[in-house]
Amino acid sequence: MSHGKRFGAPAALAAIVFSVFLFSCSDDMEGVFYSLEIEEKAADNSLPNALAVSGDIIKVTAGGGITEDRYYIGAGSVFYRAASGGAWARIPPPFRGGMVAGIARAGSDIFVAVSDGSRHGLFKLDAAGTAYVPGSLYSDKQIQRLMSVNDTLFAAVGSQQGLNRDLLYWDGAALVSTGLSGHTVEAGAWDGTAYWFVGKNVFRYTGGPGNGSSTPYSHSELSGKTGFSDIFADAGTVYICTSGGDILKTPDSGVNWTSHYYSRNFTSIAKVTSGGESIIILGEDGDGVFELTDRTGNDVAAGIQQPGGNFRKLPDLYRSTVLRLLGDGTQLLAGTSSVGAWRGDYTIPDYPVWSQE
């Protein structure tokens, strides 16, 4: 046997195996080396970068003792900064180990739900919005979600095990029942006609905030859909998303609906406006955010896309789970589950500039 033949078979085998692995099999959206090549250092404000923003993002306009428009973020503690920019300040919790479950403004008051697992309560910030007013306003049940709908404070309460659920509202002196109980409530909105609340089901009612009912809203377009994760009202048009991938829209308070299914886990909805375009943004579990491609009619069936600009150059952002969104003109704040909050500046709608708060 010649020397060449002796090494022929192993060499051929090695060549075959090498060829099989030459072309990478991947479930990733992006090439490994490519993602490194395009990565750029994220601009970073002073908010800690490893925060879970599980307690809402709100904008508070100047008024009363608050001298400037501000953003407030519930991420363990309450953090705030001027909407025009600047560093974030932290408000220590009202009791040791307290974590923010929700933050909302109703009237001139900023309410914060705080819990440490065993203790929990509803607190209010002082007139300047920089410290807690001592004393809990409510502590019967744990507040799971806090929201401001039609300038009224609503609190979804229940045990940690998900029992004894109620939706309460602030009547000016205390949290009282809306009449909606026994259901999870994740978010709420007011479309100018009706109150809407979503959770496992959708609820709609008119009249005062206390006119709720535990009977879910029903419509053929909502049939078979569940896990409603957020609702957003934009001048009478209501958008709802689900963790299963549905986006629904009604322009007339529930008379007509359109919906579309995308294979995504949507978590939240917001809107930014810039250059005559209104861009509906959806938070997503694992891929950051998506935009509705239709920026004039906001047709939910027209498709979704990831933002342009430097979005795809920031892996911490585009691989994040976005829990909360706040749209404020050309600015978008996105609160994530583990990499803090990010700001998208949509001054140029097709080229938003993203930075880490």
Add this chain to the structure above:
Amino acid sequence: MKTKPFFWAALLLFAASGLAAQTPRQGSDDGDDYRVVPTYSLGNQMLMINAGLFVPLFFQSPAGDIRSTNLSLGGVGSLQWSAFLNNEMTLGLEGGGMFAFSPNERNLFMLPVTVRYAYILRWHPLEFPLSIAAGFNFTKLDSSFQILPILKPGASVYWNYSPEWAFGVNFIYWWSPNLYTGATPPRSQSRFGNFLEITFSALYHF
């Protein structure tokens, strides 16, 4: 820029071929000039431990464009076992790993497992192995994990401290294709990774 690695490889081979022309002096019994020049044969083996710097060089697209890796200077280490086929050639296995950081502190880990062939040029007490290794490169970046092919040509310089022990430095080029043919990720994101390993070695013959 495209020919850079091949230029350096050719330069190393040229330098080494000059050394190969040298005839090592053999041991003799006539007084102070006596030196033992170890020789190896089939069955002799060696173990090597390497540690040093990992220098990210560049990514290259299939079209030939050269781009920055955006990676920091990293660290690399490996263990290697080789068997002598004769006095000049060894064949062995090598396993190791590297780490480096992206601009946003993402960690890139690559763990190549390769088969390594080396041809050793000697100028006692120095050795100049020229090697080529091929195998699989277990690559992890954040939650992304892929198995890529890898080729590692290299050149080394070892000083034989004793017939058993040698110490030296390695310059190993890492060439690892990260190619795609499907829709996601698209073909346009294919890249050839080009890196340089500069390591110090301790080598034990047995």
